[in-house]
Amino acid sequence: KILILSWRRPWGYPWKGHKEGQEVGNCVLTYDRNRISEAAAVIFHYTALDDEAMPWKHYRNRKQFFVFWSIDGPSYMRNGEIPSPLTNLDFINWTMTYHLDSDIFYPHLSMDMAKIIFSRRKEYVDDVLSRKIINLQLWVAQDCDFLLGSKLRMKYTDELVEAGLAIDRYGWCFENKEAYKKLTQEILGSYKFYFAFEDAKECIDYLTSEFWEQGVYKGRVPVVWGTSKESVESLVPPGSFIHTDDFDSPAKLADYLTYLDNNDRAYRKYFNWIENPDEDTFKI
DSSP, X not given: OEEEEESSXXXXXXXXXXXXXXXXXXXXXXXXXXXXXXOSEEEXXXXXXXXXXXXXXXXXXTTOEEEEEEOSOHHHHXXXXXXXXXXXXXXXXXXXXXXXXXXEEXXXXXXXXXXXXXXXXXXXXXXXXXXXXXXXXXXXXXXXXXXXXXXXXXXXXXXXXXXXXXXXXXXXXXXXHHHHHTOOHHHHTTOOEEXXXXXXXXXXXXXXXXXXXXXXXXXXXXXXXXXXXXXHHTTSOTTSOEEGGGSSSHHHHHHHHHHHHTOHHHHHGGGHHHHSOOGGGGOO
16 A cells, blocks of 8 residues: 655644545555655645654655645635745645646545536436525625635625625624524525635635535535636536626626526526536536
8 A cells, every 4th residue: 555644634633534544545544754754645734834843855755745735725825724834845846736737636626526516417407496496695604804805705795785686694704603504405405596705816726615515516506706717617617607707896796696586597507517518517
């Protein structure tokens, strides 16, 4: 088995489901730094870096990979809950991030979820659309003003509401996190759109996990703000989302979403990639 060493535990706790000695394919995971010389790769999550304990770059042998790992954007890495303490990363020779040009592409979409999403066809769309008769937009936000992008996205949704759009907003930002947990599956399944708003503006290749988990996977059309439309198009099936950049103002977007709510045929077009998949559908 190929030994993979995780240098300290990301966020201070083990990967979910990945314990000491866990076998994954032809690899086995360890957190024991004493085995660094045995490891084919050493993974450094950005929250697990520290000046005192980092290995010297010349300690790495020629066949060994020192891998920088992050699926968070630069703004959050600098200013988030556990900001990265290191600026000198010259000991790294591989990257594992959400960037398409990373040595290891690590998107927010898991393989298990992808298998489910891309196996769906017309019958799924028929079932999903039959349940969307009550609510329109859903947004769950935990960060209201910690980052600049968080403030900007909050301002945008406030303007949507001012324009008359009905948005059910939940999370720490709205002091109703517990109320969200009490929503029934019937209610959750009735939402037509989910606001997949990033906490940073124009972060190349970054796509929040909520685009998939709260949007596509749950049968809701994601409405995207933050990452450019061009970047999003390179990461997702064509015609699967709505981007705020296509509208001159929040009011114009509100009008369009209201139009889709009243036009089943137009709304259904956002599920065409499921009903009529082609090679571009599976490009990711």
